[in-house]
Amino acid sequence: MRDFSANHEALSINTATVRKQWPLDEIIEACARRGIRAISPWRDQVANVGMKAIARQLKDTGLALSGYCRGGFFPAADKAGFIRALDDNRRAIDEAKSLNAPCLVLVVGSLPGALTGAPAHRDIARAREEVFEGIAQSLEYAVEAGMPLAIEPLHPMQAADRACVNTLEQALDICDRLDPKASRGLGVAVDIYHVWWDPKLKEQIFRAGGGRILAYHVCDWLVPTKDLVNDRGMMGDGVIELKKCRGWVEESGYAGFSEVEIFSDHWWSQPGDYVLDTCIERHGRCV
């Protein structure tokens, strides 16, 4: 298991962590100043500053990407919507390629409209079929582009509105069906916040192995958790056994970045510099 206490070479910052404080170009600067070696940016953040400017800034600063957020949201109320989702995923793959990302993270979606409180239907099995079909079709394009796709299982509390892939086992089942030899670049993003509770976590991490794990995200589960989306904890403030879990992930063969991703009204209300400094300190001590 790598020693994270000596330096923060393995640390990546998911830029949602400080999205309320800074636009992406300032986030990149703040990360570069600290010797942070990688980030994982979101599409809207890139678009707000401009793809070309961000690509240039990444090159100038030498920052790598640990992933690109995000593709997915495949299920739609009708066929036209599904086709639009596929189009959008192709654009996301192109953008990921432009930024030299190692993978496009897929938040797969679920009941269409649920995110705005108006679900078009309640058939989660149908949503899961459309997700499978959406990944299958996107994978064809991704393979040509040479862009790996990382399915991110989301916590079951987000099953209705954000992702109907809710366990690592379920994500790996999709991988096994669409890329049985793990030769086409389909894998998973393991965000420990989403899967820490799973009694089959260790077993499924070893099933995934290094070949299927394309990204590893960390934060912490607070007790109590006050919001289903924006109350994630800083590493060390919650109950996830972060070192134990990272041990399994590394033992399985993963040797990539450890990406801090914190959606938190609390941390968004703090100065960005303080948040990044805390991420570095906690990453070295608690992850």
Add this chain to the structure above:
Amino acid sequence: MRDFSANHEALSINTATVRKQWPLDEIIEACARRGIRAISPWRDQVANVGMKAIARQLKDTGLALSGYCRGGFFPAADKAGFIRALDDNRRAIDEAKSLNAPCLVLVVGSLPGALTGAPAHRDIARAREEVFEGIAQSLEYAVEAGMPLAIEPLHPMQAADRACVNTLEQALDICDRLDPKASRGLGVAVDIYHVWWDPKLKEQIFRAGGGRILAYHVCDWLVPTKDLVNDRGMMGDGVIELKKCRGWVEESGYAGFSEVEIFSDHWWSQPGDYVLDTCIERHGRCV
């Protein structure tokens, strides 16, 4: 599949649903007035009115129990705490017996102290071992008393503080280990709110079969859900496919009560009579 639209013979009311409006004796009266045939009361509600009074009132009104809430909360910070938990579970079994309950529902507990925001440790695997041991020891006593134990898997968002048994598969694995022939009265309480999201739900319901399913609870998952504990929805107000799920449960052999259990700040703020009338109407139309 039974027709719930004709009458509410199969309806049971978990008395937590109107616990802020009435003490238990008034809840029983209000249920009896409506021809509701069963309830599932909580230990604190029984204690507040008095065990003897409640037993007599149940007899007088002819109301049955669909379960008794609750045993469990096995994991403890130390050995003395674990022994106290076992004692407490024996008392719960005795009480369930006094009230002629068909089963004692187990909310198994998780990290000790987490419920009050001060977890004694973060080792969920240890909590799971203690839960297994606690159920094993309680089962000895329960078998002698003739009181079935129903393990209730709780939603993964409650894995840190309320229950570290979070899927039906995990609960059934415990049943298979401790009661492989399903001859000792160990089974599960399926609360559809906790398990609706599970991609393996149908498969595990059929695995459970009628013999292992000792109770079936219903309410609904709201989009958005604003609280991790007290924002459950009235049946029909959310996205759970209640009829489809009940179909599986009945096809698997379950023919018992369908118990409405709604923890909700909203519904607790409404008049109790209105809540019960709504439960009856929605149960007939949406479940």
